[in-house]
Amino acid sequence: MSSIVQGFTKSLAMTILSEIGDKTFFAAAILAMRNPRRLVLSGCLAALIVMTILSVLVGWAAPNLLSRNWTHHITTILFLGFGLWSLKEAIFEEGESEELAEVEAQLDKDWKAKNGATKDSNKVDDAAKKHKRPFLSQFFSPILLQAFSITFFGEWGDKSQLATIGLAADENPFGVVLGGILGQALCTTAAVIGGKSLASQISEKVVGLSGGILFIVFGIQSFLSPVES
Numbered sequence: 001m002s003s004i005v006q007g008f009t010k011s012l013a014m015t016i017l018s019e020i021g022d023k024t025f026f027a028a029a030i031l032a033m034r035n036p037r038r039l040v041l042s043g044c045l046a047a048l049i050v051m052t053i054l055s056v057l058v059g060w061a062a063p064n065l066l067s068r069n070w071t072h073h074i075t076t077i078l079f080l081g082f083g084l085w086s087l088k089e090a091i092f093e094e095g096e097s098e099e100l101a102e103v104e105a106q107l108d109k110d111w112k113a114k115n116g117a118t119k120d121s122n123k124v125d126d127a128a129k130k131h132k133r134p135f136l137s138q139f140f141s142p143i144l145l146q147a148f149s150i151t152f153f154g155e156w157g158d159k160s161q162l163a164t165i166g167l168a169a170d171e172n173p174f175g176v177v178l179g180g181i182l183g184q185a186l187c188t189t190a191a192v193i194g195g196k197s198l199a200s201q202i203s204e205k206v207v208g209l210s211g212g213i214l215f216i217v218f219g220i221q222s223f224l225s226p227v228e229s
């Protein structure tokens with residue numbers, strides 16, 4: 001039970017500090033301003049849950065492909081490396097709203113292209129929109145699919161995904177899944193409800209410093225802890 005709790009708390013803390021101020025966080029906030037929140041939240045959460053489960057499965061399988069000793073040392077190096085990387089980004093990179101502006105510019109471009117292409121077809125669809133759409137058809141909503149794809153591919157290969165893989169290789173996978181999903185749910189819900197006003201108030205420097213310190217603490221703890229056989 002203690003191993004599950006340890007995996008849960010580590011995963012929860014790491015996920016929250018990795019995802020707040022991340023590109024996918026900003027994307028969810030901006031998408032929620034322009035589209036129904038429940039569809040954006042559903043799409044983003046679905047992508048993050050799938051990504052978390054896939055990452056944990058990879059981390060859980062790693063000790064079966066490599067020795068436990070190797071995976072333990074690789075995880076330690078990953079945590080220390082990500083911690084130094086996060087601290088470097090927070091200290092030396094300028095412009096705290098750079099990621100927010102970049103995501104907003106890309107979504108604005110997509111939004112204008114989409115509106116231009118669908119302006120004429122909207123007149124034809126007005127009558128159809130008056131009828132209530134079946135519940136199941138909402139799972140194929142372009143908005144939900146857009147939120148899912150932006151979030152999923154935005155997280156693929158991201159620092160938080162690699163850290164989740166490393167954490168699952170060294171901690172209880174079930175606890176890592178629960179902590180990761182809860183952390184993703186809290187961050188995404190905050191982004192969708194708070195919108196751009198909340199996103200613009202987040203200090204990326206403070207979040208980066210906190211995340212970097214947390215990664216280094218995890219790395220030191222991993223280095224000092226014995227390898228489980």
